[in-house]
Amino acid sequence: MNRPDATVRYEVDGALARITLDRPAASNAIDLPTAEALAASVARAADDEAVRAVLLTGAGRRFCAGGDLAAMAAAPDRGTYVHTLASTLDRALRALADLPKPVVVAVQGAAAGAGLAAVLSADVAVATRSATFAAAYTAVGLTPDCGFSRLLPRAVGQPRALYLTLTGRRLTATEALEWGVVAEVVEDDELTTRVEALATDLAAGPVQALGEAKRLLRASWHRSPQEVADDEARTIAGLVTGPEASGRIDAFLSR
Structure with missing residues (x-):
């Protein structure tokens, strides 16, 4: 159950978990309680074997405006607060990226700073045509986190x-698609329908293969070609005899 004052809502519908940033009056800006709640929600999705895919959304007109500057300014010890906030949110987003299940994110309005980091931590990002994306950090004298x-x-x-971070330039949704920030752009009134269908389809897919494929792609960045090849061979060999692959291979061959 979600508390009435929860800043992150977690709901499960069949095999799909929905995680919603729920501070619409603050453009879903992330303060420490929200970062902690996001980390807890991702952990719940990871621990629930019935959950096979995750849909991340933001309530209201904007996906996420980034870190909550008002909370930072009000903290008695700003440095300690921001360090804790950045560390907690990093843990939440790394857990989201490492989740062995597909993660879809729906972006409307603005995704700035940490909000853009959340978009980049998901596996598939779908944005409305009116959405914008920005680093936003240096505009307020801060650095990425x-x-x-x-x-x-x-x-x-x-x-x-470097260009986006140093200049603070905002990307349109079309530019974000061209630059590789998002995978799809849809009309504003089509976002919910599209991401629900996409996330539901992924939840119905071969969850073990999807999770391992995600892991291989993400791990490849810091590995040598040989390490990548060895892991790929080991992983596909392990899956080919499993029930998930066996059933799908048999179905394909019997067409």
Whole structure:
């Protein structure tokens, strides 16, 4: 059950878990309780064997405006608060990226700073045509956190990552699609229908194969070609005799 004052809602419908950032009045800006609640929600999805896919959304007009600057300013010890917030949110987003289940994120309005990091931590991002994306950190005299400086270059390349971070330039949804930040752009009134269908389809898929494929792709960044090849061979050999692959291979051959 979600508390009435919860800033992150966690709901399960069949094999699909929905995680919703629920601070619409604050553009879903992330304060420490929200970061902690997000980490707890991701952990719940990881621990629930019935959950086979996750859909991450933001309530209201904007997906996520990033870290909560008002909470930072109000903290008695700003440095300690921001360090704890950044560390907690990093843990939540790394857990989301490492989740052995597909993660779809729906983006409307703005995704800025840590909100953009959350988008990049998901596996498949779908945005409305009116959505915008920005680093936003340097505009308020701050630097990237929660894995942003690792995630953004991997998505768009180092030159573009530096450009976006240093200039603070906002990307349109079309640009975000062209640059590799999102996988799909839909009309504003089609977002919910599209992400629900996509997440439901993934939840009905071969969860072990999807989870291992996700792991292989994400791990490849920091491995040698031989390490990648060895892991790929070991993983596919382990799956080919399992019930998930055996049933699907038999069905394919009997067409």
